[in-house]
Amino acid sequence: xxxxxxxxxxxxxxxxxxxxxxxxxxxxxxxxxxxxxxxxxxxxxxxxxxxxxxxxxxxxxxxxxxxxxxxxxxxxxxxxxxxxxxxxxxxxxxxxxxxxxxxxxxxxxxxxxxxxxxxxxxxxxxxxxxxxxxxxxxxxxxxxxxxxxxxx
Ligand code: FES
Numbered sequence: 001x002x003x004x005x006x007x008x009x010x011x012x013x014x015x016x017x018x019x020x021x022x023x024x025x026x027x028x029x030x031x032x033x034x035x036x037x038x039x040x041x042x043x044x045x046x047x048x049x050x051x052x053x054x055x056x057x058x059x060x061x062x063x064x065x066x067x068x069x070x071x072x073x074x075x076x077x078x079x080x081x082x083x084x085x086x087x088x089x090x091x092x093x094x095x096x097x098x099x100x101x102x103x104x105x106x107x108x109x110x111x112x113x114x115x116x117x118x119x120x121x122x123x124x125x126x127x128x129x130x131x132x133x134x135x136x137x138x139x140x141x142x143x144x145x146x147x148x149x150x151x152x
Pocket of ligand 1: 118
């Protein structure tokens with residue numbers, strides 16, 4: 001099933017992270033399934049437990065199905081001091097969503113993350129590959145409505 005991805009990488013442990021990234025990025029629900037772990041384990045010849053160790057160590061990986069848009073709100077101190085907690089509350093209200101959960105329509109998943117490296121714009125979040133800084137509660141409405149509008 002992952003032949004196309006495996007063809008790009010030799011079966012070496014050093015390529016594990018790259019392979020996992022590609023599998024996750026290419027899955028419509030942006031996660032790594034048990035089947036994928038088994039196939040990667042056989043391809044690289046590493047135990048499944050080792051792969052799960054990698055998947056749990058790096059927060060960007062998920063072993064659960066996620067939404068089309070993954071929101072990662074920074075919870076590190078500079079963002080926290082600039083009000084990330086209020087932003088989280090606003091996101092939860094706007095999307096009617098718990099942390100690490102996905103909306104029923106599969107549109108959004110809400111996660112927290114560590115520093116995104118743009119603390120000068122705190123509070124900051126990423127949605128997929130896009131970074132949004134200097135967040136306010138009003139900006140959250142605008143951003144979420146824009147993404148919902150684009151999906152129509
Ligand atoms: S602390 Fe949030 S981006 Fe650095």
